[in-house]
Amino acid sequence: MISVKNYNSTVDGVVLTHSDMLLENHARRVVVRFERPNEHGFDFAEGLLPENIITKSYGFSEDELFELREYLRCNAPLIWEFSQEDGGYYAKSAA
DSSP states (O other), X not given: OOOOOEXXXXXXXXEEEEOOOEEETTEEXXXXXXXXXXXXXXXXXXXXXXXXXXXXXXXXXXXXXXXXXXXXXHHHHHHHHHTTTTOSOEEOOOO
């Protein structure tokens, strides 16, 4: 399980959080998670940087996922920088 603990922003009721920098198979990555409340819990979308892809989602339309990818692309440098603020890299633990 990856800890997605760093709050980044809230836009239109969608909260973006991200992991610290992860080192996985000699590659640096950051896991990002978008969430918004709904009547049964939360809609979510989870993605990866630097790939700028959404890997899992529930409750968001295709148009909304496109907008989330664009938001991720535009904010990737800032998220990447924030993910390294504590220093070092964290090896991804087995779930």
